[in-house]
Amino acid sequence: MKNRITSIYKQADRFAEITKTFIRTGNIARAKKCLAIAEKLFNEGNQQTKSVIANTYVFSVTTFMELRNCKIANLFPQSLKKEYINQITASGV
Template identity: 40%
Template sequence: MKQVNTTLIKKMERFAEVTINSLKLGKMVRAKRCLELANDVFQKGNSEVKNAISNVYLYSVSHYLELNHFAMKQLLPIELHKEYVKQINTSGV
């Protein structure tokens, strides 16, 4: 069985919290910067990092964005938006 990197998971959880708090406070420049950074790391990271961003960070942030009626296509960078669409299509929603 593969070992789960709990440190990476915790960092992605914290990064998602920072992004969501920026959105809550209306700090859109900071939120966009967080999303761009996540997108950059998603593109350049190994499979473990990509999975953590997709399954922890993007899942949490997109959930908040959906609940608060943010325009996903405008906020999410291209690669994260593609991953979000993949998640939606996989879930059957």
């Protein structure tokens, strides 16, 4: 079980890296497809999947975008955007 949990976090991290590469290279259409997949996993997955998407994927991608002054509002699907807002309001930023 421990290996599976580690693996799922590593997979989410790798997926975030792929999404960030698409953003970095200007391939916004592919980045939006990745975000749509993450949105589907977040909405339809079990509690562990939702947690992994929120805590690994959303955190990683939004942090990357903030550091590069990217507009999150136009790129993120509704549920992921809501999770991002929950994260920043919970942190007190």
